[in-house]
Amino acid sequence: MANVQTGGPSPQSASPAQNESLPVLDDVQDYEKIQRIGEGTYGVVYKAKHKLTGEVVALKKLRMEREKDGMPITSVRELRVLQSCRHQNLVHLQRVVTGSQAESVFLVFEYCTYDLGRLLDTMPRPFSLPEVKCLFKQLLEGVAFLHSRWIVHRDLKLSNLLLTKTGFLKLCDFGLARYFHAYEKPLTPRVVTLWYRAPELLLGSELYTEAVDMWAAGCILAELLLHGPLFPAKTELETLQMIAKLLGSPNNRIWPGLASIEGAAKVKWPSQPYSHLQKEFGKVPADGIELLNCLLTYDPEKRMTARQALHHPFFTTSPLPLRPEHMPSFPSYFDPPDPRHNSQGAAGETMALEWRVVACRWVYTHQTRRSGPQFNFSTAGAC
Numbered sequence: 001m002a003n004v005q006t007g008g009p010s011p012q013s014a015s016p017a018q019n020e021s022l023p024v025l026d027d028v029q030d031y032e033k034i035q036r037i038g039e040g041t042y043g044v045v046y047k048a049k050h051k052l053t054g055e056v057v058a059l060k061k062l063r064m065e066r067e068k069d070g071m072p073i074t075s076v077r078e079l080r081v082l083q084s085c086r087h088q089n090l091v092h093l094q095r096v097v098t099g100s101q102a103e104s105v106f107l108v109f110e111y112c113t114y115d116l117g118r119l120l121d122t123m124p125r126p127f128s129l130p131e132v133k134c135l136f137k138q139l140l141e142g143v144a145f146l147h148s149r150w151i152v153h154r155d156l157k158l159s160n161l162l163l164t165k166t167g168f169l170k171l172c173d174f175g176l177a178r179y180f181h182a183y184e185k186p187l188t189p190r191v192v193t194l195w196y197r198a199p200e201l202l203l204g205s206e207l208y209t210e211a212v213d214m215w216a217a218g219c220i221l222a223e224l225l226l227h228g229p230l231f232p233a234k235t236e237l238e239t240l241q242m243i244a245k246l247l248g249s250p251n252n253r254i255w256p257g258l259a260s261i262e263g264a265a266k267v268k269w270p271s272q273p274y275s276h277l278q279k280e281f282g283k284v285p286a287d288g289i290e291l292l293n294c295l296l297t298y299d300p301e302k303r304m305t306a307r308q309a310l311h312h313p314f315f316t317t318s319p320l321p322l323r324p325e326h327m328p329s330f331p332s333y334f335d336p337p338d339p340r341h342n343s344q345g346a347a348g349e350t351m352a353l354e355w356r357v358v359a360c361r362w363v364y365t366h367q368t369r370r371s372g373p374q375f376n377f378s379t380a381g382a383c
Helices: 073-084 116-122 129-148 211-226 236-247 262-266 286-295 306-310 345-371
Strands: 031-040 043-050 056-062 093-098 105-110 161-163 169-171
Touching (some): 031 056, 073 093, 129 169, 129 211, 211 286, 211 306, 286 306
Antiparallel strands (some): 031 043, 043 056, 056 105, 093 105, 161 169
């Protein structure tokens, strides 16, 4: 496997058993729930505050009703990864908390104000190139760290990238993460959200590597540059067709392992021998297009690694990446504006109105992006 990162511990040496156990509180009642901020297949997330210290955290309640034998496997994986990994670009798991009857389990994370999916949906302007470089460099730092510890994330997407008020990007949601090595047993190809899924996964390959994360990273870079998704398809076949129309149809010359994937023979590729990446990203500097091309490479063996990408000229040519602490602040979708700013005067009223408009627009665009147009005035408040 040509693209395995080296220099990190083996899967065995990266075991969480060698790390200190997370502290466990007796009761979730030590926290006051402030607001429900998210929900997924495996749990509900609340913004909460520790009653004694006042610290604001993200409290993830795990879904246990379908688990007769204990904690869901996705949560076990997330705990295993986060116990063994500490990095400034990975969300920090502080502790595990149980309910009063121990029937509920909560994960307590550091609170991050934004996720990039919501942020991109509501921003009135695209990220500037220095901002894109800052965000993407931090993403690569987090991914490179995971890969150096033989961990593949398998669900990189904008909504799994959190951003703090101080400009630091954090990877989150490790429910699909797995340890891997060069001779791993077959894995399920039905991982990674469709828009970010690598061609080998779309074709049904069960023998894949951490290169699937790098394809997803390329899709994220494209999305930050375009201010919208690169492959917003609804089916796997449609995604493959969109990829081929942009990058050119794959063949055994550019992807020697293509014929060995059973699903490849079932796809009727469009007659498209050339890449249109340059045309699609015409306003992006040449080094940015080159980096995209290296990440959105059909052959996973030739796809650029995270460590290689960090040394790409994209990050050393003008304009340089912003430092995280110099990233601009953005409206928070779950926090109303500071009342000190909207108690008096036109400026305060304007800020309050802008916040309500942002909240309404987020409810519409974020739900449309995921499940079709839905508008919920009760969630957004008066618009």
